Amino acid sequence: MQALSKYLAVSFLLSALTACQPGLEDAENHLRDGRWQEAQQTLTQVLQQEPDSFEAQVLLAETRFYTEGLSAALTALRELYAQEPEHPALQRGLKALKVHFVALDELRESKDAAALQRYLDEVPNDFLAERVRWLLYRKTNRQDQALLSSLARSQDPLLQQxxxxxxxxxxxxxxxxxxxxxxxxxxxxxxxxxxxxxxxxxxxxxxxxxxLVRWKGELSDRDPQKAHVLLKQAEYSTEKQPAAALNYYQTYLRLFPTHPAGRQTIYTVREDFKERLGTADHRWLAEAAHERYMYQTAYAELSQVPPRSLQDHWQLAEYAMKAKYYPQARQHYETLKQRYPGSQEAGLATVALATLQRLNKAYGPARQQLAAARSAYTRQPRVQAAALWEEGILYDLQNKDADRARVYHQLLELDPEYEHAMEALWYALWHDYRQRDYARVIRDLTRFARYYEDHSLKPRFVYWLGRSHEALEQWDEAEAAYRQLENNPLMDYYTHRARARLKVLKQGGDDDYATTAYTGYQREVATFPSYAQAFEAAVKGDALALSPLQELLLLGQTPEFMQLASLSQEPRWQVLYGLQLQREGRYYDAVTRYRYLATKDDVYLPAAFPLAFFDHIESEAAKYQMNPFLAAGLIWQESQYKPDIQSWVGATGLMQIMPATGQQIAAELQLTDYDLTHAETNIQMGVWYLHTRHKTFEGNSLLAVASYNAGAGPVYRWLKQFGHLPYDALAESITYPETRGYVKHVFTSYWIYQHLYGRSGG
Incomplete structure (x- = not known):
């Protein structure tokens, strides 16, 4: 076969290496002629005389592949690679062996069972032969029992299993x-x-x-398999041992707060055990629901628990507030004030009552309530801080930015550890930045650095620290700030912004949010492995490269791999699981499963950012000279690549087009019969609409994306108010929180797509 012929040609090259060394030349001749045992004996003798001969060690390692198998060869090759990875003899030896794995890969992809059978007549070792036999068994639809019986005699641990x-x-x-x-x-x-x-x-x-007990005993507390076992134990115990089932569910919810089945489990417990739940059960269910942001469920469960302490009353009031059950929250806060006057919680309840008045647009009474709280609780700094936080919100509603900054500076002086203190710091420093008081921004960010060290706002603070240093022409300090961010996960908006600023500092030029020129895409940013790639990686020390799970995929056992990978803690298997979801067209499942993991580690990005429907996106974007990665990023944000998704307001499809807008677009494009859930149609309409947003704002992608979300009117207002600011500051100043976040998310997704798939890189 072609690959084996290549092997013979490569092996022949080794003669140049051994021509001047008779022992090595004899070994090479034996190796080339397939006399593996004689080659090994000769090389052993050579190494007894010249133990440091690297060339002989390489040939011996290659020979062991044929005489002892892959494992023995890999052990020797790894040691040699660790010593001299670029040594010509080693590279030639690896190339010679790799040919066999290339041949195996060709056979994996072949539909010709006869080709597999022919290869068995010339296969050089058992490792290859047994995998080819397994492939041949699969290609007979698992009907050849004689072949399976022959494989049962294998000494290979993987094939045995x-x-x-x-x-x-x-x-x-x-x-x-x-x-x-x-x-x-x-x-x-x-x-x-x-x-x-x-x-x-x-x-x-x-x-x-x-x-199940035996299985669970073999697992650590946080092993994802344990979640599966606990849920099975609960399911199997529900009918005859309901108390045990509840205990299993409680343990599962406690140990696995982010497990994807958590929310459904809470619904199951509430439905199946509603007649059996006691006070303690209602409490742990409430806390489990609260931990998963199920605030209405959390309040419903906690309201079944009679409050007996100050903390009980406070928790009940807070749960009602988060559930937006405002009448109930008001009642709980009033009760708390009456029963526990003078306590910190009573003071915080007073502030919360002001919040409820503000939500009802009773701004005057809200301000009076806050004044009363600050007057009555002068020795309670946490109450004072909460009142200042709420007062700042009232000023914001009145567009009194300076007053909001003033009270937030007071809050920071009073209680920098208050739960909203770092948000207050952001609003205060952003006012100062827009007032060009860069020195104060730097001073405050430096002073409060220890308070935001582990806060989610840290990247934003560090970025604007750098921009403030730039404004004062403190170039080294600015660069130092950006260097803190440049290697953060790419799901963080400020990672990209920091890289852009570093580029400007180094090369000059503009930083205007313009998309880069599109030069094509590369689809295989992350690929399914091949045997040839796995062999090379294994030589370099990759312990997983030819592991059993890896070989499941290589040998076509995809369902088995997916079952095992789904609960694995190993990132490589998780990424391959995500890529397989994409291969099956389950893009939404891949995005929603990996988008949060990708915020912590870039390794998950290929699984979280599929290149779905991209040929159509590319062709539509080309009509308007648009970078298709921008449209891909917008789709990622709008729908996570679920073609039939529909929002609560009716926006439909990949690019979330409102029905009325869809009618207007269809008229412009002369579409008489269209379906917004049809992927290609939705892309055609959405890309055209994004193009019109670009035309409206003279090709500016930042403004076009903001307009796609909020409409043109608000964007014109923001331009009038903040148009004098640099584009990154303009994006930060968008007054609609939803649109501000939307712009950041769309551009982050665009930059990730450009980074992953753009031919010219990110």
């Missing part, structure tokens, strides 16, 4: 044998799962529960 797994599919009770035979297998999760389900289906609950 795959064959046993395959046989257990026909006789599921054999999964118990697999767990005993391979107790440390990475596949145990799937076997435990299959066997417990079998016991349950066969109405053997004792065996199912016993196996």
């Amino acid at each position: 795959l064959v046993a797994w395959e046989q257990a599919r026909e006789a599921p009770e054999r999964f118990a044998e697999l767990l005993e035979r391979f107790p440390d297998s990475p596949f145990c999760f799937a076997w435990y799962d299959a066997l417990t389900s079998l016991h349950w289906q066969q109405e053997r609950p004792a065996e199912a529960h016993s196996l």
Whole structure:
């Protein structure tokens, strides 16, 4: 076959290496002729005489691939690579061996079973032969039992497990044998799962529960598999052991606050156990719901618990407030004031009552309530800070920016550890920045740095610290600030802004939010592995490159891989899981699963940012000389690539087009019959509409994106009010919080798409 012929050609090149060394030349001849044992004996003798001969060590490692298998060869090759990774002899040896893995990859992709059979006649070692036999078995639709029986005699641990797994599919009770035979297998999760389900289906609950206890005992508290086990235990206990089921659910919700099944679990408990829930159950359910931002559910559960202490009353009032149950919140705050006068919580309740008046647009009474709180609780700094925070909001509603900054400076002096203190710092310093009081911005950000060290606003603070230094022409200090941000996760808007400013500091030029010139895209930013790639990575020390889970994918066991990867803590398997979701067209599932993980680690970006429908996006954007990555970023923000998604106000499809707007666009594009949930149609209409926003604002993408969200009218107002500011400051000054966040998110997504897939990089 072609790949094997290449191998012979590469091996022949080694003769140049050995021509002047008779022992090596003999070994090379044996190697080229397929006399592996003779080559190994010769090389062993050479190394006894010349133990430091790197060339002989390379040839011996290559020979061991044929005589002892891949594992032995890899052990030797890793040691050699660690010593001299670029040594010509090593590179030639690796190239010679890689040819076999390239051939294996060609066979994996081939639909020709005869080609697999022919390869078996010339395959050089058992590692390759057994994987080809497995591929051949799969290509016969798993019907060749004789072939499976021959594979059962394999000495390869992976093939032993795959064959046993395959046989257990026909006789599921054999999964118990697999767990005993391979107790440390990475596949145990799937076997435990299959066997417990079998016991349950066969109405053997004792065996199912016993196996779940054994399984759980092998897992750490935070292992995602444990979440799966706890949910199974709860499900299997619900009918006959409801108290135990509730305990399993409670443990699950406590240990796994971010697990995707958490919210549904709370709904399940409330529905299935509503007649059995006691006071303690209502409390932990309330806290679990609150932790998952299910505020209405949290209040509903906590209201079932009679309040007996100051903290009980306070928690109940706060839950009602967060649930936007304002009448109930008012009642709870009033009760708290009456029962616990003079306490800090009573003072905070007074401020909360002012907040309720402000929400009802009773600004005068709200201000009076705040004045009363500050007068009555002079020795309660937390109450004073809360009152100042609320007073600042009232000033903001009256467009009194200077007054808001003034009271927030007071708040910071009084209680910099107050829960909203860092938000107050932002509003105060942003007022000062727009007033060009850059020295004060620098002074305050430096002074309060320890308070925002772990705060979500830190990147924003550091960025505007850098911009303030720039304004004062303190170039080194500005660069130092941006350097703090440039390697942060790319999901952070300020990472990109810092990189842009560093580029301006180094090269000059403009920083105006203009999209870069589009020069095409590269689709394979993250790929499914091949055997050839895995071999190279394994030589370099990658322990996962040829691991059992990796080979599941390589050998076409995709469903099995997906089952195991879904609960893995290893980022590589998670990313491959996400890429497989994309391959299946499940873009929304991939985005929603990985978007939050990507905020912590860039490794998840390829899984979280699919290049979905991109050929159509590209062709539509080309009509208007638009960078298609901007449209891709906007789609990511609008719909997470779910074609039939619909918002509560009726916006529909990938680019979230309102029905009335859709009618106008359809008329312009002469579309007589259209469906906003049809991906290509929605892209056609949405890209055209984004183009019209660019035309309205003379090609400025920042203003076009803001207008896509808020309409042209508000953008004209912001231009009039803030048009004198640099574009990054203009984006920060957008008065609609939703649009301000929208612009940042769309541009962050655009920059990520450009970084991941743009041919010219990010």
